[in-house]
Structures are given as C-alpha cells and as structure tokens.
Amino acid sequence: MIVKIGFSKPLAIIIHIMALLPILGYSAFHLLFENSLIGALLFFTGVVLTFSLVAIIKDIDNDPYLQAFVICMTLTLAATCYYLGIRGALFVFPLLTSYFYSFTFGYALALSSLAAFSCMIALLNSLDPVTVARLSLGVSLTVFFNASFAYLVNKQKSALKVEANTDYLTGISNRQSFNSWLDEEIPKSLRKHRFLALLYVDLNDFKRVNDNYGHAVGDKVLIQASERLLKCIQANSSLNQGKEIKIARLAGDEFTLVLTHVEKEEEIESFVQNILHELSQSYSVENLVIHIGVSIGIALSGQHGNCAEELLINADAAMYRAKKAGKKGYQFFNSDIYQEMFISKEIERGIQNALNNNNFYIVFMPIYQTNTLDMVGVETLIRCDSPRLKDYGPDKFIPIAERCGLIYDIDLFVIEATFKKIVELKELNPDMDLLFCINLSAKELQNKEIGESIRYLLKKYNITPSSIEFEITETSLVASSEENINILSQLKELGVRLSLDDFGTGYTAFSQLADFPVDTLKIDRSFVAKLNQQGNEKLSMVNVITMLANLYELDIVAEGVETEEQLNYLKAIGCHYVQGYYLSHPHTWDALITSTAAKISTEAHPHS
Ligand code: C2E
Ligand code: CA
Numbered sequence: 001m002i003v004k005i006g007f008s009k010p011l012a013i014i015i016h017i018m019a020l021l022p023i024l025g026y027s028a029f030h031l032l033f034e035n036s037l038i039g040a041l042l043f044f045t046g047v048v049l050t051f052s053l054v055a056i057i058k059d060i061d062n063d064p065y066l067q068a069f070v071i072c073m074t075l076t077l078a079a080t081c082y083y084l085g086i087r088g089a090l091f092v093f094p095l096l097t098s099y100f101y102s103f104t105f106g107y108a109l110a111l112s113s114l115a116a117f118s119c120m121i122a123l124l125n126s127l128d129p130v131t132v133a134r135l136s137l138g139v140s141l142t143v144f145f146n147a148s149f150a151y152l153v154n155k156q157k158s159a160l161k162v163e164a165n166t167d168y169l170t171g172i173s174n175r176q177s178f179n180s181w182l183d184e185e186i187p188k189s190l191r192k193h194r195f196l197a198l199l200y201v202d203l204n205d206f207k208r209v210n211d212n213y214g215h216a217v218g219d220k221v222l223i224q225a226s227e228r229l230l231k232c233i234q235a236n237s238s239l240n241q242g243k244e245i246k247i248a249r250l251a252g253d254e255f256t257l258v259l260t261h262v263e264k265e266e267e268i269e270s271f272v273q274n275i276l277h278e279l280s281q282s283y284s285v286e287n288l289v290i291h292i293g294v295s296i297g298i299a300l301s302g303q304h305g306n307c308a309e310e311l312l313i314n315a316d317a318a319m320y321r322a323k324k325a326g327k328k329g330y331q332f333f334n335s336d337i338y339q340e341m342f343i344s345k346e347i348e349r350g351i352q353n354a355l356n357n358n359n360f361y362i363v364f365m366p367i368y369q370t371n372t373l374d375m376v377g378v379e380t381l382i383r384c385d386s387p388r389l390k391d392y393g394p395d396k397f398i399p400i401a402e403r404c405g406l407i408y409d410i411d412l413f414v415i416e417a418t419f420k421k422i423v424e425l426k427e428l429n430p431d432m433d434l435l436f437c438i439n440l441s442a443k444e445l446q447n448k449e450i451g452e453s454i455r456y457l458l459k460k461y462n463i464t465p466s467s468i469e470f471e472i473t474e475t476s477l478v479a480s481s482e483e484n485i486n487i488l489s490q491l492k493e494l495g496v497r498l499s500l501d502d503f504g505t506g507y508t509a510f511s512q513l514a515d516f517p518v519d520t521l522k523i524d525r526s527f528v529a530k531l532n533q534q535g536n537e538k539l540s541m542v543n544v545i546t547m548l549a550n551l552y553e554l555d556i557v558a559e560g561v562e563t564e565e566q567l568n569y570l571k572a573i574g575c576h577y578v579q580g581y582y583l584s585h586p587h588t589w590d591a592l593i594t595s596t597a598a599k600i601s602t603e604a605h606p607h608s
C-alpha cells in the first residue's frame with residue numbers, strides 16, 4: 001500500500017521496519033512485565049506487519065495484510081484503552097479524527113497528530129516522564145496506523161468508483177457512467193447552440209463468433225474492436241483539436257461514441273467512415289481470422305432527442321435500420337424510423353393488451369399425408385381478435401414480441417391453448433390421433449426454463465408427448481451453440497418431436513443435421529413456390545432437401561402448397577407430408593372439430 005501511495009519501495013520498507021521495531025519492543029515489554037493480553041495482541045500485529053513487509057519486498061499485493069493489521073491494531077487499542085483507563089482515551093483521538101476527516105491520508109495524519117499531541121501537552125503536568133514517553137510513542141504509532149487506515153479505506157472507495165464506472169472487459173466507460181455523462185453534456189451543448197452526435201455501433205452477427213469459437217475468442221474480438229475505436233478517436237482528435245469524443249461499451253457487442261461540439265453533419269460522416277473501415281478489417285485471435293460487419297446508427301442532440309435515454313433509443317433504432325439495409329453500414333435517425341418505432345411501440349402495447357384481455361386464440365393449419373391426403377396433423381397458428389392488432393398478422397407482431405420479450409408469454413399461451421384443445425378433442429373423439437405442431441420462437445433456445453414449463457403443462461393436461469411437435473426456425477440454429485442444442489435435447493427428453501421450420505433458408509451444413517435432435521424438416525414455402533418455374537426441377541431445393549431428409553431418416557413436410565402441379569411434383573419425389581392453401585386454409589376450432597368428426601365417421605364407415 002505504502003509503495004502505491006507514492007513512497008518508493010525502500011522508503012516503504014524503512015517505514016515498515018520503523019513501525020515493526022517499537023511494536024515488537026512493546027510486545028516483549030508487555031509480555032514480560034505488564035499486560036500479557038496487550039503483549040500477545042501486539043505480537044500478532046507485528047507478525048501481520050512482517051507479512052506486509054515481505055509482500056512489499058516480493059512486489060506482491062500487501063492490502064490483505066494491511067487490512068488484517070488495522071484490525072489487530074484496533075483490538076490492541078481497545079485493550080490498551082481498557083488497561084490505561086482515562087489516559088487511554090488519548091489513543092482514541094486519532095482514530096476518531098481519521099474517521100471524521102473522511103479518511104483522506106493527509107488530513108487524517110495532520111489533524112489526528114495535532115489533536116493527539118495537544119492532548120498530550122495538556123496532560124504533561126500531571127504525568128511522570130516515563131508515562132509521557134510511553135504515551136508519546138504509542139500515540140505516534142496510533143496516528144500513523146490510523147492515517148494508513150484512512151488511506152486504505154479511501155483507496156478502496158475510489159477503486160470501487162472506478163470499477164462501477166468502467167467496463168470490466170475493455171476498460172472504457174460502461175453504460176451507467178456513460179448515461180450520466182451524456183445527461184450532463186446534452187444541456188451544455190444545447191446552451192452553446194452546438195449539437196452532440198451519438199453513434200451507436202454494433203458488430204453484425206457477433207453472436208455467431210461467440211457460438212462458433214467460444215466466449216474467450218469473442219471477448220478478444222471485443223477488446224480489439226474497442227482498441228480500434230480508440231485509435232479512430234485519436235486520429236480524429238488530432239484533426240479536430242478541442243472536440244471531445246466519449247466512448248463506452250453498453251453491453252455485449254454494442255459500443256457508443258459521442259462527438260461533442262459538432263457543427264456540420266459532414267464532420268460526423270468522415271468519422272463514421274473511418275470507424276466502419278477500421279472495424280471491418282479482419283480480427284486475428286488465436287490463429288483464427290474473423291471477419292465481422294458493422295452497423296452504426298446516429299442520433300443528434302436537439303433534433304433527435306434531449307436526454308440520454310431518448311438519444312440512445314433513437315440511435316439504436318437507426319442502427320437497427322442500418323443493419324437491415326446492410327449496404328452502407330450507417331444510418332442517421334429520421335422520420336421514417338420514428339414512424340416505424342411508433343408503430344412497433346403501438347404493436348407492443350397491443351400485444352400486452354391482448355395478453356391481458358385474452359384476445360389471442362389459435363387456428364389449425366392441416367398437414368396431410370402426401371399420397372393419401374389424410375389429415376395427419378395440424379400446425380397451430382396464433383391469431384388476435386383485438387382491434388388494436390387487427391392490421392397486423394403474426395409475421396409482423398411475433399418479431400416485435402421477440403424484441404420486447406413478450407414472446408415467452410405468447411409461446412406459453414399457444415402451448416397451453418393447444419393442450420386445452422387437445423383435451424377437448426379427445427373427449428369428443430377418443431380415437432383421434434392427430435399430431436399437433438406448435439411454433440416455438442428461436443428466443444426459447446436461450447430460455448432455460450422452457451423445458452420445465454412444457455413438462456409441467458404436459459403433466460397438467462395429461463398430454464401424450466409424442467403427439468406434440470415443436471417447430472423451430474432453421475435460421476436460429478445455424479450458429480448451433482452448445483446452449484441451443486442443450487435446450488433442444490431437454491425438449492427431446494420430454495418425449496416430444498422437434499422440427500426445423502422454414503428449412504432451406506438457413507443454409508445448415510448437412511453435417512450439422514446430425515447434431516440436431518430433430519425428427520422433421522419443413523421445406524420453406526419459397527422453395528415450393530419455385531416449383532412452378534419449369535425446367536429446373538431436377539436441381540430444385542425441394543429435391544435436395546427431400547434427399548437429405550431421407551439420408552438422415554427425417555420426416556419431411558412441404559409448406560405452402562398452392563397448386564395441383566406442386567402437389568403432384570411433391571408426390572412424385574416422395575415428399576412425405578404437405579400443407580398449403582391448395583389443400584386447406586387454416587381451420588378455426590369449429591371447422592377442425594367438424595373435419596376430424598368427418599374423418600372419424602368415414603374411417604368407421606369406409607363405404608358410406
Ligand atoms: P410459419 O411457421 O412458417 O407458418 C406458416 C405461415 O404460412 C402461416 O402464416 C400460414 O398461414 C402461412 N401459410 C400456410 N400455407 C400457406 C400457403 O399455401 N401459401 C401462403 N402464402 N401462406 C401459407 P401466419 O399464420 O401468418 O404465420 C406467420 C409466421 O408467424 C409463422 O410462420 C411463424 O413463424 C409465426 N407464428 C405464427 N403463429 C405462431 C405462434 O403461435 N407462435 C410463434 N412463436 N410464432 C408463430
Ligand atoms: Ca411453422
């Protein structure tokens with residue numbers, strides 16, 4: 001500790017020895033002639049201080065010993081006070097003053113010395129010289145110890161403060177300190193009629209790096225990215241003297257930069273180009289060469305927000321737009337984005353409202369055996385009868401629910417609603433054995449509780465697990481992390497079936513298929529639609545996927561069958577199951593009961 005406050009190592013050693021000698025001397029004196037408790041405590045204090053000395057000599061952290069030392073010293077003081085009676089109060093002075101003066105080393109040292117020595121002088125007349133000498137030495141030591149204590153506490157306080165404001169990985173500011181800085185800076189810039197530009201920087205597909213190479217590699221990429229950003233800031237500040245740039249990491253792969261004193265948008269653009277160029281260079285980590293794209297959203301104070309929160313939300317929305325557009329890599333916030341955010345917010349409120357008021361319900365898309373056209377299963381699809389969501393289908397509101405976290409409630413609702421319907425259907429037609437296919441959001445692959453929730457619901461409604469198939473989009477599995485596969489395996493252990501939805505859109509490596517515990521591939525309807533274009537059928541994706549499914553002994557469902565030709569083609573190549581508007585639109589609950597009842601009755605009377 002002493003080394004760290006600026007004393008040189010030799011001086012720190014000398015101070016330690018100077019403290020050690022009287023402590024051990026006093027200890028021996030007390031053990032032999034006076035109070036053995038104080039003697040023992042002092043001896044123990046001396047041992048701890050010796051450890052601290054050794055730590056300084058070996059250049060290792062001596063803080064733990066100093067902490068122990070302060071505790072020992074305080075105990076010794078307590079014993080001494082008790083032993084000395086009223087005179088012991090002298091020792092308490094330095095301790096109190098060091099507390100009182102907020103534990104700064106300098107103040108504690110100066111003021112506690114002053115207080116203690118003025119008391120000593122006041123006592124001088126009534127004490128004999130030996131007692132005065134003993135007390136002086138004791139008080140001097142107490143002053144020194146308490147000043148050290150003051151320093152230690154103060155250092156820990158400032159370390160905690162730095163830690164609370166710094167991102168542990170990259171050493172730059174974290175979200176909390178960035179937000180409070182920004183909240184102070186915005187009004188300042190508004191007063192000066194200049195604006196701040198907030199850049200929201202996000203690495204594209206960073207999750208893939210973590211999933212493919214592990215978090216240690218991902219962390220190193222983030223550290224390199226932050227170093228490159230710092231380099232861009234340096235280059236920019238040598239060009240634009242006096243303009244401050246603040247940088248922070250908000251979370252994961254999201255960084256923010258703020259340019260102060262901006263006068264023209266062009267100033268920002270050249271800086272942004274520089275960042276895009278630097279961050280898009282390949283990253284080399286542990287013999288790997290990793291390429292990552294970057295998206296940047298920009299919001300300006302005054303025009304796009306007057307507080308940190310608003311600017312961050314808007315810059316984030318602009319970043320999201322830049323990512324979707326994919327081309328130039330950056331996007332200023334604008335009224336279109338505002339409109340889109342507004343609609344998203346409306347939809348989010350609509351979803352919350354529909355969940356609270358029970359406005360969601362399910363419909364059933366029949367799945368047929370291709371050759372016989374027997375209905376063998378249904379896919380449950382969510383619908384909403386709330387006027388607030390009447391203009392939006394699940395393809396619009398499900399992604400928003402995924403972004404705002406409401407998807408977990410939606411998925412559980414659909415699962416429970418399906419199970420309830422299965423119970424009803426069983427009562428009506430006990431012989432009915434339909435497969436119920438339920439869409440699960442890709443978000444559930446990170447939800448450790450989903451397996452348990454499904455297990456609970458299966459038990460509650462007494463559902464045969466093998467009559468349930470969960471559909472998970474293939475794209476979510478492309479970066480097959482261990483975590484994802486673990487959750488899939490947990491589901492599989494419940495006895496339910498799993499299928500890869502929208503198959504073909506995610507470019508799963510064929511070899512990866514062996515890792516996924518799935519039973520079915522659902523060919524995306526875009527490939528089925530392409531079957532109409534004649535001539536290239538032999539090479540069609542549908543053919544490839546069907547062959548693949550046969551190789552891996554998986555069931556195969558073609559989605560979106562809209563014409564007789566498509567159906568015939570699928571029959572000819574041996575695709576097992578089909579669904580689509582040519583055969584049926586989604587059924588309501590009543591229509592499903594009618595069609596299953598019809599099916600039962602034709603099975604019972606095949607010639608009727
Ligand atoms: P998906 O899982 O691929 O569902 C199939 C979608 O294609 C359904 O649209 C269905 O109505 C539609 N479809 C079926 N046959 C045809 C056809 O022949 N032609 C055309 N053009 N479309 C057809 P929907 O219900 O609007 O669902 C859209 C997407 O929303 C679904 O795609 C799924 O990703 C999601 N979704 C729907 N319901 C749920 C749900 O309950 N939970 C979750 N997590 N997602 C759902
Ligand atoms: Ca589906």
Ligand code: CA
Pocket residue numbers: 501502522524525559
């Ligand atoms: Ca699908």
